[in-house]
Amino acid sequence: xxxxxxxxxxxxxxxxxxxxxxxxxxxxxxxxxxxxxxxxxxxxxxxxxxxxxxxxxxxxxxxxxxxxxxxxxxxxxxxxxxxxxxxxxxxxxxxxxxxxxxxxxxxxxxxxxxxxxxxxxxxxxxxxxxxxxxxxxxxxxxxxxxxxxxxxxxxxxxxxxxxxxxxxxxxxxxxxxxxxxxxxxxxxxxxxxxxxxxxxxxxxxxxxxxxxxxxxxxxxxxxxxxxxxxxxxxxxxxxxxxxxxxxxxxxxxxxxxxxxxxxxxxxxxxxxxxxxxxxxxxxxxxxxxxxxxxxxxxxxxxxxxxxxxxxxxxxxxxxxxx
Numbered sequence: 001x002x003x004x005x006x007x008x009x010x011x012x013x014x015x016x017x018x019x020x021x022x023x024x025x026x027x028x029x030x031x032x033x034x035x036x037x038x039x040x041x042x043x044x045x046x047x048x049x050x051x052x053x054x055x056x057x058x059x060x061x062x063x064x065x066x067x068x069x070x071x072x073x074x075x076x077x078x079x080x081x082x083x084x085x086x087x088x089x090x091x092x093x094x095x096x097x098x099x100x101x102x103x104x105x106x107x108x109x110x111x112x113x114x115x116x117x118x119x120x121x122x123x124x125x126x127x128x129x130x131x132x133x134x135x136x137x138x139x140x141x142x143x144x145x146x147x148x149x150x151x152x153x154x155x156x157x158x159x160x161x162x163x164x165x166x167x168x169x170x171x172x173x174x175x176x177x178x179x180x181x182x183x184x185x186x187x188x189x190x191x192x193x194x195x196x197x198x199x200x201x202x203x204x205x206x207x208x209x210x211x212x213x214x215x216x217x218x219x220x221x222x223x224x225x226x227x228x229x230x231x232x233x234x235x236x237x238x239x240x241x242x243x244x245x246x247x248x249x250x251x252x253x254x255x256x257x258x259x260x261x262x263x264x265x266x267x268x269x270x271x272x273x274x275x276x277x278x279x280x281x282x283x284x285x286x287x288x289x290x291x292x293x294x295x296x297x298x299x300x301x302x303x304x305x306x307x308x309x310x311x312x313x314x315x316x317x318x319x320x321x322x
Contacts, residue, residue: 032154032193050193053212054220057229058273059321066307068269069314070300071231071276072116072293073208074105075185076131078124078282080150094282098128101285106134108290109141112297114308119146119185119208122172132176142310144183144208145169153192163198170202183311185209189233196221199228206231206315208276215273216318229315231276237264238278243289258292262299269303274314 035047062069079086079094109116118135120143125132135141148165156162174180182205186195189209196219199207206229207219219226235241242257261277268275277296284293300306309317 049222051191051196051210052220052223053210053230054218054225055322056213056215056217057318057322058215059318062272062307063309063317064307065305067272067305068265068303069274069307069309070265071274071309071311071314072109072114072297073185073276073278073311074116074118075146075278075280076102076118076120076124077146077150077187077280078121079127080121080123080147083123083149094124097280097282097285098124098131101281101290102131102134104285104290105279105281105293106138108294108297110138112301114297115140115142115310115313117142117144117183117311119144119183120173121147121150121187122169123149125173125176129176136177140310142183142312143173143177143181144185144311145173145181145204146185147187148172150187152188152190153186153195154190156192159194159198162192162194163201166198166202182206183208183315185233196226196228200226204228205319206311208233208311214268214271216314218322229318231274231311231314233276233278236260237276239280239284239289243283254289254292258295261292261296265296265300269306275300276311 035044076097077094078097079091081094082090118141120131132143135143148169151165153162156165170181184199184204184207186209191209200221208231210230211232211234213232217230219228219230239257265275279293284290
């Protein structure tokens with residue numbers, strides 16, 4: 001039994017590693033030159049300068065004396081994930097996220113009485129307008145920007161085109177929500193060389209797409225403080241690389257995925273840090289997988305001094321402390 005569990009656990013780690021290697025070794029984005037083996041230090045410094053981690057913004061304490069801040073977040077991509085190959089069978093996988101998974105997830109969040117943050121491409125919201133109504137009915141949740149049609153910024157290759165897509169997404173969600181969103185999460189957590197400039201120009205309070213630290217930090221734009229708080233994500237705390245055949249071809253045990261999530265939360269709790277979980281309704285909203293969310297929420301709830309918050313609440317508090 002223990003050997004079986006160990007194999008499943010190693011499979012989970014292997015899928016995450018495979019996803020990371022694929023991202024690192026994939027074809028470079030339009031307009032981005034690879035760092036060659038004969039690059040100079042100056043060329044290396046210039047290549048990484050567009051977006052860097054700035055000052056650490058971990059607060060000394062969390063509100064109410066909490067030991068850890070917990071953010072449960074969802075990327076509601078739905079059909080937009082298959083925009084480059086929009087055939088019915090694939091689109092129906094995304095449609096499941098709105099039709100079955102999101103109602104199931106909202107019911108679970110109601111049971112635990114906790115807030116969550118939902119990042120929605122504008123096109124996903126337009127295809128399923130009931131989603132925003134159902135989310136906002138709960139009052140405690142946040143909705144953030146996740147692109148116009150889940151376009152990956154580095155693949156757009158044109159600043160003006162990327163800016164228009166971002167502004168159109170902001171305008172659509174502002175109209176539907178009734179207020180301007182303050183949080184941005186890039187589709188596929190992907191930045192172009194222009195993205196941070198555009199996020200800064202749009203006046204976002206925070207971004208949640210990058211992974212340089214475990215704790216909140218400020219983003220540097222071309223070496224200068226941007227004023228944008230980064231609430232970091234990581235594929236270790238994302239359901240996509242563990243479950244989706246499109247990502248790795250592996251389907252590990254949900255129980256093994258739970259152990260990874262639990263280990264990350266326990267570490268954040270011991271360090272007094274931040275825990276950001278990223279799930280996709282069409283992935284983790286299935287009946288055999290939502291039990292993992294149930295188990296991790298139950299585990300977190302069993303601990304004293306936990307602050308469940310939206311990412312907007314965390315970013316606002318962090319900025320007030322610095």
